[in-house]
Amino acid sequence: MKPLIKESATSLTALVFLVVGVSGVMLYFHVFDVQVKALHETLGLLFAAAALLHVYFNWKGMKRYFPKKLFMGYAAVITAVSIGFIASADSGPNPKVTLIERALNAPLALSFRLLETDREQAATLLGGRGIMIGSADSLAEIARTNSVSPYELVMIISAQKQ
Numbered sequence: 155m156k157p158l159i160k161e162s163a164t165s166l167t168a169l170v171f172l173v174v175g176v177s178g179v180m181l182y183f184h185v186f187d188v189q190v191k192a193l194h195e196t197l198g199l200l201f202a203a204a205a206l207l208h209v210y211f212n213w214k215g216m217k218r219y220f221p222k223k224l225f226m227g228y229a230a231v232i233t234a235v236s237i238g239f240i241a242s243a244d245s246g247p248n249p250k251v252t253l254i255e256r257a258l259n260a261p262l263a264l265s266f267r268l269l270e271t272d273r274e275q276a277a278t279l280l281g282g283r284g285i286m287i288g289s290a291d292s293l294a295e296i297a298r299t300n301s302v303s304p305y306e307l308v309m310i311i312s313a314q315k316q
Contacts (some may be wrong), residue, residue: 170201243258258294
């Protein structure tokens with residue numbers, strides 16, 4: 155069993171690296187962002203696991219690289235760049251989150267306008283799923299009252315446009 159895992163670790167590392175690398179470039183250039191994001195994140199986890207297995211099974215040979223000046227230089231540069239990105243990241247509110255929260259908490263008339271529907275049409279669509287609007291003032295309130303995700307409400311209302 156161990157030889158199969160050892161052989162798989164290197165193959166998986168190489169193949170998943172290829173997919174994670176290509177999908178990372180696609181995300182950077184905003185090519186199929188929505189479709190690629192979940193793939194990139196999920197296979198990124200698999201890549202980390204495969205890389206750890208690869209390092210484990212090849213530790214004897216790899217530890218010869220670690221004390222070398224070239225490795226240490228690259229490690230220092232990568233560490234500095236990573237710290238620079240993290241330190242310089244804007245820690246302000248995420249504009250996507252702000253926009254979504256405002257849309258979900260806006261008066262229903264505004265939210266329905268944004269979703270290109272009206273109260274009557276939304277009530278019919280949601281009612282078909284057992285979700286009642288009642289006297290709610292916002293999508294967030296409808297979601298709380300009916301114990302559903304507000305995103306599910308948006309998907310149900312938006313599905314008519316597909």
